[in-house]
Amino acid sequence: MARCLQWLASSFVLLLCIALPLKPVSAAWICDGDRLTAEALSIGREAIGVTAAPLPNSAAGTVPGDGVLLHWRGVTLQLPRTNNAGTPSYTDGRWWWQVEDPLHPDFRERRGSVISYACEAEE
Template sequence: MNLHEGATVSSCRFPDAAVDHPLRQLHLWGGRLFQVLLVLIVMITAGLPVSAAWICDGDRLTAEPIQLGRDAFGVMDEPIPNTADGTVPGDVILLNWRGVTLQLPRTNNAGAPSYTDGRWWWQAENPEQPDFRQRKGGIVSYACSPET
């Protein structure tokens, strides 16, 4: 094997092997630590959806709006029709109640945003007493009040 003057096999064929092993491990751990810190910063500073809580029919209910409608429409020349309280048709709300999570799409009804999947219906026009209903043979309304 012909090597240039001053060259060794490890530094020519495997440049990483020529680095001092503890120094290399320190470099790897430093990179991993940087990645973890970056992920933590992003998680802490990310805007989380605002959620609210009520007591509905004796049990805690939380509502978390999710804005998906703007992404579905994409860039538009004209403003999105029927926007209300910062929501558009296509947005959803997640309701957690009695161990069940309901994902209800926003309706295209005029006025305050309402959400329904055909069985469940939610509207918080009055945040002190939101309207929460279920179609179960007939219409069942659940009395809701703010969580204290």
């Protein structure tokens, strides 16, 4: 019986370790007059698993395969992380998101030409 309880406790701890990192971290801005929220998707490290050496092209706690969910104007955009050097950026080819300056993130849309949306930190 004690062995069974120990196994259940170990399984519960393992489940918590797996589930807790999935909770998104969210931030909010006002972009072009409307509220935009961003949630980090840390799925790259989970897909790759544990590695002995650091992952190449890791930046600001993100790895290839990670992404971001943007909620803006009733639309949810799921943008994968790019492999560009520097501050992590996210794009699906149409939308672009990068938070180099937390007070004024870079949010753009490509529709023939590039439209830049002015963003400011939500107060």
